[in-house]
Amino acid sequence: MSFNHVRAIATFSKAVELGSIRQAALAQGVTPQAASQTIAQLEQHLGVRLLHRTTRSLALTEEGQHFLENTQPALAALDRALALAREGKDEIAGPLRIVGPKSSFAPILMPLLDEFCRKHPGIQPDVQLDDGLGNWVLDRADIGFRIGTSPDEGVIGRRLFPVQLILCAAPAYLATHGVPASLDELSAHRCSVFRHPASGKITPWYLTVNGEIEHRQMSPAISTNDTELEVQAVLSGQAIGQLASFSIAEHIRAARLVPVLLPHRSDPIGVHIYYGSRAAQPKRVRAFLDLAVSRLLNCSDYVLSSKELAAAAQRYKRSHQRR
DSSP: OOHHHHHHHHHHHHHHHHTOHHHHHHHHTSOHHHHHHHHHHHHHHHTSOOEEEOSSOEEEOHHHHHHHHHHHHHHHHHHHHHHHHHHHHTOSOEEEEEEEOSTTOHHHHHHHHHHHHHHOTTEEEEEEEOSSOOOHHHHTOSEEEEESSOOSTTOEEEEEEEEEEEEEEOHHHHHHHOOOOSGGGGGGSOEEEEEOTTTOOEEOEEEEETTEEEEEOOOEEEEESOHHHHHHHHHTTSOBEEEEHHHHHHHHHTTSSEEOOGGGOEEEEEEEEEESOGGGOOHHHHHHHHHHHHHHTTOTTSOOOHHHHHHHHHHHHHHHHHO
């Protein structure tokens, strides 16, 4: 049944309820001529006359009476469905489908989910983490996170914070192998590299050289497609790595990792949140979006200032000199 047929049946039912096509037109926000034409088109489509109408009154024909009795339950069910949909739009409960990257993202996302679910116990998160680009429509996502920009047209994206790529190593590694003083010296060091799980390709290091981002393929002592394993390998003293700030900020602040070659760090990408038009979003989606932005926008937990990085490098240098 097309929308026009539903509208015609609703107009017919309202005219009977109010006893007037004019009153039905006013109730539906259309002209009396339009309402009368709509009912006439319905009668023509059905091939029967539904109403006896004069300038002052209208009455149901026998066919109209039967038609009204048969269609009223369906109209009532439709009204209930519309009311439930409107109520659901304003309720902070129900399913919330979130997509995002798999690599190292759970520690960022889980505190948001925990806070949101504690505040709104009726929320049912459905979280799919995948390092592939994905498809917004096929994934049926309410909210998406991505390291980089939004992958789909028609999707609104907002940058939350930069991803700093920092060269770093554990104090134990530096004590054994020394601190590299230049990029050229890296060829004599054990380096870790990341293999993208979706493409299988080795990701180059993104290095700032003379104010420009330079992609440099490193000879790997360790390669892995898991960012958490790479962080653990660098923490254990196995290699120098170029790691994302959101994975290592706490380790640098706690002196478990030492930043090196600071002039060559880079932040070519960022963590983004993306979503559809806010106008048609259910309240639960808008509420989670607002929480995510308020907690993650320029969040210092995941970004290290130049002053912090310099202090961390100096701290290791002083402790090494004392030995």
